[in-house]
Amino acid sequence: MDYLDQLEAEAIYILREVAGQFDRPALLFSGGKDSICLVHLALKAFRPGKFPFPLVHVDTGHNFQEVLDYRDELADEIGEKLIVRKVEDTILKRNLQDGKGKFPSRNGLQTYTLLDVIEEFEFDACIGGARRDEEKARAKERIFSVRDEFGQWDPKKQRPEIWDIYNGRIDKGENVRVFPISNWTELDVWNYIKREKIVLPAIYFTHKRDCIVTENGQLMNINEFVQLDENDTIVNKNVRYRTVGDMTCTAAVESVAFTVDDIISEIKATKISERGATRMDDRVSEAAMEDRKKGGYF
């Protein structure tokens, strides 16, 4: 078996375990390449049957329009249920403070919406596209990651996970986050997209875009949420996105990649990690991701 076949087989096995073990699972779908791969894997795992779970999108309100369009078209095309819950509504309902500052990110706020939607539908398992190569706290997380009734991850109390035997038993109110592509790297994802000819939103490929350069040298898209000031210089660059998230904390990278093959060559040549290149939210502190996960982040 080729390594991509092995990774694919492992992911399908995990998805079917979720179907077999849980009453009310959900697939967290962001419109990013990792969750698009999850949908592709779910098609392989369950067709000609329906998915045993809906797609759930926590919409920060800071999404790229191309990604939202892609999301709706995909759900429509495969005929699966899509549930969208907006961070905007959570902010109003819970009277939360919206993101502030130059780049008013809602990355932290989406945890509230996620926990609310889990409670609303009583989801007992949430499938996510997180990968262990992304970040060092994620590298420590199990494939079946049990969260308490507050959605919290306790890294010191993880269940041993042995062989391919997944223990998804939980008490009412608790839930399990399941990461079928834990063992995939960014490059594996792209090689898989190439092999399976998976179509992606256009912002993953090179395009011209007006950006400002941050003090870390990152290229930030100009949009209605980012506060421009007199020191900002607007540059028009050929860019693409390596990750797709809240557009106030996701940077673009310079790129001339028109095709998946071009992207694979660029990733092989790059010296900077995926999150290092694109995420402002990890730069807050050394344990930023660990702290967010302990607070219920996916």
Add this chain to the structure above:
Amino acid sequence: MKLLRFFTAGSVDDGKSTLIGRLLYDSKSISTDIIETLTKQSKSTGVDTDIDLALLTDGLRAEREQGITIDVAYKYFTTDKRKFIIADTPGHAQYTRNMFTGASNTDLAIILIDARNGVTEQTKRHSIITGTLSIPHILICINKMDLVDYDEEVFEKIKTDYLKFAKPLGLKKVSFLPVSALTGDNVVNSSEKLSWYKGSTLFDFLENIEIEQEDSTKESRFQVQYVIRPQTDELHDYRGYSGSVLSGTFRKGDQISIYPLGSQTTIEKIEKHGIEVNEAHADDPIIIHLSDNLDVSRGSTIVPSNQSIQNDNNIEATICWMDNKSFQNGQKLIFQQNSFTSKAVIKEVIGKINIHSYKYEESDGQIQLNELCKVHIKTAENVSFDSYKHNRKTGAFILINENTNNTVAAGVIL
């Protein structure tokens, strides 16, 4: 390209995390932004080199604070020849269960020995676990050679000691390698200081060891994970049993038996990724259709009728206890083997493994965290199984505490 999964184990401070860090660093698998972060952090940990490579795998705040590995960290790197998945497992005895976790489905064990200390209690414990889990390859990395003047005699003595201790363990292929993770000698680059050593570097070893192929002539085993029934107008009668081939080969038209009941029928159709195929091999995720409508559900095991599988509710196994709370007599447990589950109890603790002599000692009926014991388990329903030594897929199980839902033990059927 093939995938190789390996894990590293050793005592605290043997330098496991440093070794992995070195392997990734010297093979240019670490991004510059991560190196920058590490360089910054290294200044605050006061390690005597420019960059503390252990920080690369110690991903939790508590690990960085205490300078130890608490939980398994997974790392990935790819060379022109292979993709590698590394499980860096903790050295402390109290975290042995996490080592078991990291080690369980790997092809290779790398056990580190500090050249100054030689074979320790932890080396023995890790080797026994490796043997219990039937890991196909073992590499003993004798580390910190720089601190014993790269002395060949030190290396040879540890090798002799280890082989003497390991003889009764029935380990598969054992190899030895002298390295210094800190200085990088013989990790990715070969070393003049170790010129007496004629073998390969760690990196070459990893790229070239033979990965055991799934034997397609092995006994055929399939377990149902989930029944697919679209119940739509056009697929009204569609009933497919999804799951992965655990071992061997299944073919369209095979006469098969379904356990635990043992009812017989034939395979009408096999689907893989929506396409009908004539046969399917180990690890293939497939959907099987049967000629007759029988009682088949999640956890049912399918075996060709001309082959046999053991079916019993009395099982002898070696287990590793993983719960902080010790085993209580009469404790209600769930036995889980892949997708099969049944209520179970441990009827008898037959013996404990003494890690010095590797002999079973008489038991007082107690099992504490991290202990390896031979037990007699009774399940409520019949289990279809093979001995673990014979089949790693159908001979492995976990025990779950019915009350707390925690995984309290991992076991291999004898």
